[in-house]
Structures are given as structure tokens and as C-alpha cells.
Amino acid sequence: MLSKSSYPSNVVSYKRSLPVRLAKVVLDLAHRVLPHGAYTFLYGSGRRILWVVQRLLLKMSLFSAVAVNKEKVGKLRLIDKLLPFTMGGPLALSATFDVVTIAEKDGIPGALVECGVGKGGCGAMMALVSKELGSKRILWLCDSYEGLPEPTEEDFRNGKAGEMIGPLSKGMLAHPMEQVSNLIFNECCLSKENVKIVKGWFQDTLPLVRKDIGAIAVLRLDGDWYESTKCCLENLYDGVSPRGFVIIDDYATCYGAERAVTEFMLNKRTEVALIPDGRGGVWFRKPASA
């Protein structure tokens, strides 16, 4: 196996933007000096303020795009519609839009797959972009729909599971399957024929459905933890079409997710260029020959 230091730097390094680095310094300090309850309160309040600011900025850019840049309007409208249904914010939705658009334009064969669905916003984005571009791909949405499993020791560094994330534990981020179905079929009017909702732990479901999924054009991984990310890569990466896409939503925010990706790529001896989404996620294209 290649050692981490001998591996191409674009696989193991990730440069955060200045605002994110500043926020990280503040959160790290708060984590060290504040009691747990106060830190959780600060983190929650910060997220709520960020949410309002993001919403406001999005409305403003939508308003100005209508006047000057008609091409951007479609994308911004989708982001605006789906923002309440994702934890990833506008940048995760934007990256998902871009990746699926390239996959469609390049005619990459295969399904759209999201593992770690939450409320379903990014999954819905994948299917809506694809549909708007005239494609009829199958969307697979895999999740426990009962929230996160327990993290393992591989998820932690110095007692923390990641950067810019609040304390997470078993059962958190649970969104029932019915809520996701409602978004997908009622709010987004996607066809039941084109969407497969797979309920259960990745470790139980993916070995069973990977054959049915077949080729994958875009694989979006958002399961936060080491074991969850590792399991998805082990079961689904080989199915990703050459020049197909893998999005790792938690790469620079959850230590375990980054570790799972790095170990997997080291074992595969595969070089990939990670493209940051600007908020901690990355995406890359599977090499044509891998």
C-alpha cells in the first residue's frame, strides 16, 4: 500500500476558504473553553444565523440573475426550492447541480445514487437536473431513515469527530422515509418508476442492491462516519462508470469520511483530483482506466 506521504497531494490535502478557517478557529476555541451545553448552543445559534444569511443572499442573487443572467436562473430556482431540504446548504446543492449537468452533457452511463439522504434535498437535486436535461436515469436513495449509526474510533481525532460540525450521536439526523417520499414524489413530481428508496443500514442493504443498481454515473456519499463512507465505497465504487463522478459531502468536515476516502484510494492506487465544493465537500471523476 502507498504511504500517505507518497500519495499525490491532491488526494490528501484540502485548502479551506478564509471565512471557513476563521469560523474553525472560533469553534475550536469555543470547544476548548466552553462547557458542552454552551458550545452546543453557540454552534446551533451560528447555524441558524448562517441559514438566514444564506437564504437572503440566495434571494438576492436570484433577483439579480432574473435581470441579467437568464441561464443561472434555473439553477438558482432549484437551489432555492431545495435549500430547506438539505443540511449541505447552497454550495452542496450547487456542486450537485454542476456534477449532474456535466455527467448528462458527457453522456456518462448509469444511475444517480445518494447514500445518506437526510431530508432528500441533494438527492432531489440530482434527479431534477437530470430530468430537466431530458434524461430518465434511476435515482437510488439509500439511508437507514432512522438517523446515524454509532461512530467508531476511526472517526475521532483528539476527541472530536470533525470540523465545523456539531456533536453527533446515534439516531441523530433521522428523517423518516415518508418525509423523503413526500419531497420526491409530491413536491418534486418525480416518477415512481425512476426512484428507488432503499431503507436500512448501508452494511446490510448495499451488498444486496449493488447488482440492481448496476452502472453509476454519479455517486453521492453523505453518511458522515468512517464505516458508512468505507462501506459505500467498497460496495459501489467499482460500479461507477469510467469518467463518472463521486461526491464526498463530508470530506473536510468529518475526519472519518476523509480517512475512509484516503485509505480506499491508497488501496486502489488511484489518483484523483479532488474539487472542493467550497464548504467542506469534494467531488472527483473516476479515471477512465480505473
Ligand SMILES: C[S@@+](CC[C@H](N)C(=O)[O-])C[C@H]1O[C@@H](n2cnc3c(N)ncnc32)[C@H](O)[C@@H]1O
Ligand atoms: C448528513 S445526513 C445526510 C444529509 C443529506 N444528504 C442532505 O443533503 O441534507 C447523514 C445521513 O446518513 C445516514 N446514514 C449514515 N450512516 C448510515 C449507515 N451506515 N446506513 C444507513 N444510513 C446511514 C443517516 O441516516 C443520515 O440521514
